[in-house]
Amino acid sequence: MTHAQPGILLPAPRLAVYLDFDLAAEGDARGALARLREIADGEQVVVGIGLSTVQALGKHIDGLRALPAISGPGIDVPSTPAALWLWLRGDDRGVLLHLARRLEAALAPAFYLRDSVDAFQYQNSRDLTGYEDGTENPKGAAAEAAGIVHGRGPGLDGSSFVAVQRWVHELARFEAMSAEQQDLSIGRHRVGNAEIDDAPPSAHVKRTAQESFTPAAFVLRRSMPWARGLEAGLMFVAFGRSPDAFEALLRRMTGGEDGITDALFRFTWPLTGACYWCPPLAGGRLDLRALGQ
Known part of the structure; x- marks a missing residue:
């Protein structure tokens, strides 16, 4: 698919920066997006445009x-939309810093930076x-x-379409679990990565078996760990031809189907x-004709 932003289909980079922008009340969004189109190549800078x-x-x-806010037994999954999402990809933190500053300047004053998260x-x-x-990411034509x-x-x-969630890990709580409890929570053995056939129905692998949905809920995951000081977790990033598959996965994870x-x-x-x-892309630049420009 030559028109896709190439960073979507490429493997995750060594380093990344995620930028969330909000839209100023009277900002010139068209002018800002035109400037963004001169910088974003779809590979070093992947662009997601919000509903607002x-x-x-x-x-x-x-x-x-x-993305809907979903609640389950003892669980609240938030919806925190932004006007614009940028995924900066590379292997040099200094280069990504200067690129982020350049993008922030180009988007101002129409868009203002709400949050920046480093990943690796x-x-x-x-x-x-x-x-x-x-592990079960689709590849090639399936991707x-x-x-x-x-x-x-x-x-x-x-x-x-991309679904983005920042998950925070309570690593001390995880480390207090036995190795068997950890494996059964995931549904795979950490050593060797083999799936556990008799894992409980609450195991993550069982909850999110993409082929078990009707229709099948395949997404293309490009998640990366993140950290701020000692706070850390996973920046979950999943691309799809629509938001449907991810929402189906999330509903099952939160017990919407069976209470598990x-x-x-x-x-x-x-x-x-x-989301x-x-x-x-068209001619190596963002194709924004669907937005009238």
């Missing part, structure tokens, strides 16, 4: 909606709990089918949650 920005431009993107790869693409992340819009016409084909909540919530929970539309 689309509405401010008087446009509609079919499928784009706010841990060992061989493991979560900070030590478990491999993204494009799951993560990229197709059959919708120019300006939409090659786009994607995902065992992950014993030691981690999301602080944020949002964005990632426009395609």
Whole structure:
């Protein structure tokens, strides 16, 4: 899918910075997006546009909606939408810092920075709990089918929807569990990564078996660990051809189907949650014709 932002389909980078922007009440969103188009290449800078920005431009993107806030037994999953989401990818923290400053200046005063989060790869693409992340990610043509819009016409084909949540881990609570309890919570053995066939129905792997949904709920995950001082967790990032699959996964995790909540919530929970539309590329630049520019 040559029109997709290439950073969506590439493996996660060594380092990343996530930027959330809000839209000023009387800001010139069109002018700011035009400046962003001169910088963002879709690979070093992946762009997600929020519902509030689309509405401010008087446009509609079919499928784009706010990520719903969901509650389950003892669980509250928040919805914290932003107007614009940028994923900066690279392997040099200083380069990413200067790139973030350049983007912030280009988007001002229409968009103002709400939050910035640093992320990194841990060992061989493991979560900070030590478990491999993204084991069952679709690959190749299956990744494009799951993560990229197709059959919708120019300006939409090659786009994607991304769900973003910042999860905070209570690592002391996790480390107080036995190795067997940890494995059963995930549904995989940390050593060897083999799936545990007789894991309880609350195990994360059982809750989120993408092929067990109707229709199948495949997403393309590009999650990375994050840290601020000693606070840390996982920046969950999942691309899809619509938000439907991710919302189905989240409803099952929170017990919406059968009252069984995902065992992950014993030691981690999301602080944020949002959904964005990632426009395609045309001629190496963001294709914003669906937004009228």
